[in-house]
Amino acid sequence: MxxxxxxxxxxxxxxxxxxxxxxxxxxxxxxxxxxxxxxxxxxxxxxxxxxxxxxxxxxxxxxxxxxxxxxxxxxxxxxxxxxTCAQVQTVAEAHLHDVQAKIADLTRIERVLSETVARCTGDAAPECAVIDALLEA
Amino acid sequence: MxxxxxxxxxxxxxxxxxxxxxxxxxxxxxxxxxxxxxxxxxxxxxxxxxxxxxxxxxxxxxxxxxxxxxxxxxxxxxxxxxxTCAQVQTVAEAHLHDVQAKIADLTRIERVLSETVARCTGDAAPECAVIDALLEA
DNA sequence: TCTACGGTCTGTAGTTGATACAGGCTCAAG
DNA sequence: CTTGAGCCTGTATCAACTACAGACCGTAGA
Missing domain, CATH: 1.10.1660.10 (Multidrug-efflux Transporter Regulator; Chain: A; Domain 2)
Incomplete structure (x- = not known):
């Protein structure tokens, strides 16, 4: 050693x-x-x-x-x-905005998805709220 | 035509x-x-x-x-x-959980990042709260 | 009729951020 | 001396596209 x-x-x-x-x-x-x-x-x-x-x-x-x-x-x-600190701040702020935009996107997705899933009957039947939502124009 | x-x-x-x-x-x-x-x-x-x-x-x-x-x-x-509707529901619910986990991750990141950026002076100086946070053990 | 332009075809390479493997070499412990 | 762990390189793979290159086609206007 x-x-x-x-x-x-x-x-x-x-x-x-x-x-x-x-x-x-x-x-x-x-x-x-x-x-x-x-x-x-x-x-x-x-x-x-x-x-x-x-x-x-x-x-x-x-x-x-x-x-x-x-x-x-x-x-x-x-x-x-x-x-400078200002330069670092610029990079970090830009990234913060990216992150916030992603959160906003995912939150929208989460809302649509949970609303749709909530309309599911969970039946052993071929009618399904999720599929209907995805199929509708 | x-x-x-x-x-x-x-x-x-x-x-x-x-x-x-x-x-x-x-x-x-x-x-x-x-x-x-x-x-x-x-x-x-x-x-x-x-x-x-x-x-x-x-x-x-x-x-x-x-x-x-x-x-x-x-x-x-x-x-x-x-x-069955139940099968679709399973897929959609699994995805919903993924989305919720991603939101949780990003929210944590957002908190840390915004707290850190807020500590920046924005000075034309080499001391920077963001860099310090990334450097500290 | 000519020409220009916009569209189509195929195959292949590049993107981001890794991860995995093959085939061979080395090193240290027992 | 063997065994196992670790090292080396190069290359392939993944998702989900995107972007060429190089050749061909189809139609509208002059």
Whole structure:
């Protein structure tokens, strides 16, 4: 157990430390969300705490529904700390509006769907309120 | 203007009648959502009112957020009217629960996001509440 | 009749965000 | 020395479309 083992992480260690899927890490590297990590003599990827922090940032952003494109933007703003809070705010607000629009859409769907399902008799009969609703012009 | 023109529709006509994208119609045929239509002597697709009705059904279902897989199921129930209202109700209720779960997720995201954005100063400074929230463990 | 334009045909590639697998290599513990 | 876990690459798959490329057709106007 040498002192390298404190920070030198394998792919599976990074996955476990972040909760990210193993294959997804490689995917993030190919699409530039994560940097290409240094390699061992045998070509194995070698990660450290900075990778863990970055990937956690990505996971949290994804959790909040940011697209990879948006996350790329946020990472750029983090990497270049000369950028402004106002810029980040703009990205986050745009995303907030997206989320609110999605909620509105789903709420409309939920209303129509629950109203329609409520009209179902649940009978072993071929007449059905859901089908009728979908069939009507 | 012969009597065929009343019902014989080209691909673009079906698209316009339903609001469906031109290419999507062909896609729905390849995946079996729509039937392979009859062809003219020169191989052009020829649609009629039944196609319009079916595609409208598909569009409305999709509008309500049903997946193509679910729509395939609903179409099967419509095609075979010996199926029961109870079966349709089951599909629709399962989908309703999906929708409600998505709304719950997005509402959580919306809350976190709006709280965080509200803490932004909007300054031309590198300190930012959004970034801090994403960076913190 | 010519020409332009809009439509149609097929097959295939690209999109987003991963996930999975094949086939082979390496490493560490027992 | 074997076994099992992990690593490597490249490629295929998923949903649900969308968008070409390259060739053909059909009709309205000059």
């Amino acid at each position: 040498d002192n390298r083992s404190v920070t030198a992480l394998r792919r599976v260690d990074l996955a476990r430390a972040t909760g990210c899927n193993l294959e997804t890490i490689r995917y993030y590297e190919t699409v530039g969300i994560m940097p290409d990590p240094p390699r061992t003599a045998k070509g194995y990827r070698s990660y450290d705490d900075a990778h863990v922090r970055r990937l956690k940032f990505v996971m949290r952003s994804r959790d909040l529904g940011f697209s990879l494109e948006e996350i790329r933007g946020l990472l750029g703003l983090v990497d270049d700390r000369s950028q | 012969d009597n065929r023109s009343v019902t014989a529709l080209r691909r673009v006509d079906l698209a316009r009648a339903t609001g469906c994208n031109l290419e999507t119609i062909r896609y729905y045929e390849t995946v079996g959502i729509m039937p392979d239509p009859p062809r003219t002597a020169k191989g052009y697709r020829s649609y009629d009112d039944a196609h319009v009705r079916r595609l409208k059904f598909v569009m409305r279902s999709r509008d309500l957020g049903f997946s193509l897989e679910e729509i395939r199921g609903l179409l099967g129930l419509v095609d075979d009217r010996s199926q």
